[in-house]
Structures are given as C-alpha cells and as structure tokens.
Amino acid sequence: MVHHIPRPLRFIAVGCAAAAVHWLVVVALVEHAGLPPLAANVLGWLVAFTVSFAGHHHLTFRGHGVPVRDSARRFFLLSAFGFALNETxxxxALHLSRIGYQLLLGAVLVFVAGITWLLSRLWVFRDSPARP
Structure with missing residues (x-):
C-alpha cells in the first residue's frame, strides 16, 4: 500500500518524523537537562538517525535490493556528513543570529534534508549494477 505513495512524499514524511524527533530531543535536553544547544544537537542527531534509517530503508526506498549492512553503512556515512554540515x-547561525535556537535548528534541518534526499537516492539505496 505504501508503494502507491510517490517516493518524494515518503521521503518527506520520514524526514519530517526524523527531524521532529531530532528537534524534540534537542529542545528537551536544552530546556530540561540544561545542555548547550550544540551538545544537545549531537544527541538529537543520534536518536533521529535510527528513525531516519529505518524509515528510509523500509518505506522511502523499499525494494532497493541493497543489503541492510551496506545501506546502513552508507546511510551512516551520509548522515554523519549531513550532521557535520548541520552542526557547522x-x-x-547561532553565532551570527539573534533568532532563537529552535527556529535556527528547524531551518538547518530543512537545508540538510535536501542534500540527504539527493545522496540517498543516488548512492545509499542505489544497488550496484550487476558485475560480470
């Protein structure tokens, strides 16, 4: 039934779920545990990674044919790259702007999501052509 939903919409749904988890973890850690936003962002990314990989592996790129160990390794590398871009x-943005950390994080998550879509589609969940 999920395969009837266009892949970009599945990507957006999974990405929104992962971004919401990421954002909620960061805000909870800043507001309730007193962590600085950048430190909380690391933990938010780690929690959201599991949501993102599971969703993209089973929903967005369902039937991709890549073994889970290969797609998990590739997705972790992509996610780590995306997180480095996110954190930087x-x-x-935190240094240059007076906008609240919550809004800045939301904007950064949207920016990195576009890059993640492209690289997920072209590399992470793309099966290698058969070799002779």
Missing part, C-alpha cells in the same frame, strides 16, 4: 551551519 547551526554553530554559525
């Missing part, structure tokens, strides 16, 4: 952009 977030740190710069």
């Amino acid at each position: 952009t977030y740190a710069l």
Whole structure:
C-alpha cells in the first residue's frame, strides 16, 4: 500500500518524523537537562538517525535490493556528513543570529534534508549494477 505513495512524499514524511524527533530531543535536553544547544544537537542527531534509517530503508526506498549492512553503512556515512554540515551551519547561525535556537535548528534541518534526499537516492539505496 505504501508503494502507491510517490517516493518524494515518503521521503518527506520520514524526514519530517526524523527531524521532529531530532528537534524534540534537542529542545528537551536544552530546556530540561540544561545542555548547550550544540551538545544537545549531537544527541538529537543520534536518536533521529535510527528513525531516519529505518524509515528510509523500509518505506522511502523499499525494494532497493541493497543489503541492510551496506545501506546502513552508507546511510551512516551520509548522515554523519549531513550532521557535520548541520552542526557547522547551526554553530554559525547561532553565532551570527539573534533568532532563537529552535527556529535556527528547524531551518538547518530543512537545508540538510535536501542534500540527504539527493545522496540517498543516488548512492545509499542505489544497488550496484550487476558485475560480470
């Protein structure tokens, strides 16, 4: 039944779920545990990674044919790259802007999501052509 939903919409749904988890973990850790936003962002990413990989592996790119160990390794590398981009952009935005950390994080998550879509589609969940 999920395969009737266009892949970009599945990607957006999974990405929104992972971004919501990421954002909620960061806000909870800042507001209730007193962590600085950048430190909380690391933990938010780690929790959201599991939501994102499971959703993209089973829903967005369902039937991709890539063994889970390969797609998990590739997705972790992509996610780590995306997180490095996220953390760098977030740190710069926090330093340069007076906008609240919550809104800045939301904007950064949307920016990184576009890059993640492209690389997931072209690399993470793309099966290698058969080799002779």
